[in-house]
Amino acid sequence: MSEKSEKHDERLSVLKTYKLFVGGTFPRSESGRVYEVTDSQGRWLANAPLASRKDARDAVVAARKAFGGWSGATAYNRGQILYRIAEMLEGRRDQFGHEVARAEGLSRTEATAAVEAAIDRWVWYAGWTDKIAQVAGGGNPVAGPFFNVSSPEPTGVVAVLAPQESSFLGLVSVIAPVIATGNTAVVVASETSPLPALSLGEVLATSDLPGGVVNILSGRTAEIAVPLAAHQDVNAIDLTGAGEALAKELEIAAADNLKRVLRPQPVDWAADPGTGRLLAFLETKTVWHPMGL
Template identity: 70%
Template sequence: MSETGRLAVRKTYKLFVGGAFPRSESGRSYVVSSSKGDFLANAARASRKDARDAVVAARKAFPGWSGATPYNRGQILYRVAEMMEGRRAQFVAEVVDADGVSARKAGELVDAAVDRLVWYAGWSDKIGAIQGAANPVAGPYFNLSTAEPTGVVAVVAPPFGPLLGLVSVVAPVIVTGNTCVVVASERAPLPSITLAEVLATSDLPGGVVNILTGHTGELAPWLAGHMDVNGIDLTGCDPDLARTCEQEAAENLKRVLRPAKTDWLADPGLDRMTTFLETKTVWHPVGI
């Protein structure tokens, strides 16, 4: 009970799949505690079936999202940043709870997350110019290489940095036109669901980002082995899990981004975008 004697209305934290907020079909949940050990919530513990449903939703969203103009995708990512800014106080409180940092530090991290989205939003209609090329072939041919999204990407979000880390792995995947299924930080999943509420109100089509909370070690291998997933970002996996997932990913030759030590406040570079881009080269004869 608060000082005014009013009982707070708590939030139920559910999954985010296809633009909706379902509970896990398994009916399971798990206890999420603050960095001090206090009870925060019972988060949904997603199952294999939830992961598969999320892949279906992501696949369904892919043609529309990859076919949207880069300008449109950039505007939507910028809109996400706007919505996050409006919920700044809520995100700060959640980051303080999750990571035990000071409110001031949490504020910096939330600001960095918003700024990161703005940064990636601007890439939507520029990455193609950097990655594409008009190739000077030795013959009478028009020859053009362009960058295209890989498809459905599974993203294992980092366990720490539940907001900045999350935004830093999701934004580069979707800005280029991929859709994704995210396994949120197992120990601190709550900011991911608050982010889902932001995504749901930012004109982002349902299914472009799907967020699963639960046990990383349980969910990641299913996604790594899923034959309708085209790529996987293993950032949030420990070395053993990363190895297992990379082995599973070989089954349909997924593009794999391996885990690496990352300073989330540093300039991200292009790797997180380019890993999940394909180069398509089109030839046509020149003549009259």
């Protein structure tokens, strides 16, 4: 064996350090804790940050701070930003294909198909930003000399429990509709397969998305979700990634400040998503205006 080959064999791999994504930056967990992430065969992949309750509260503060600017942006501008994210995901398709294959135990072909579907899904939601108002709003006939118009408005800060089994396509399918409609999100990544979500944070950080619009936490779903469900500054919660018992506990906690709750249900992530998730976290504002003025 040549000297060059021996040096190559002795080289140590540079392992990736995954961090949380909060407020557009990459902090370590407040507690400094990490947990081991393994593939479908139980082989070690990486150490992921184990987010604490403090991390969850910090993410809510960041999401609330970003809400005014994001909800006040034009629908066209939001659509352009989402489309830019899809462009960046396309450029990192191979990386995400590799991570999804390891996370979900898929073949490289299957993982690539899942990533491509996720990118297409992101583009699809980007196209809805300036169209959802026509679906969810409109003029209302009233008995009187008034114009009566209903228009959709974002709910606010939405806590999203990402699906456990679909680490990227499912993840995109729950994040994109939330922010497309002007909400900001605190996302709890899949507990067993958080790495694609944490890598998504790297894409969002270098896109045109304002810091705090999407915040991504990894760790024990129940540990992070409980304080989010009870948080008075969280307006809604998507329970997709919660099991039956946890979902019931979180729904009770969410009732304290009348959060909107999207309950977990069986979903085929590869199927046409429809407009259900776009409409889930919208409020309807109705305006009356006298005719002739």
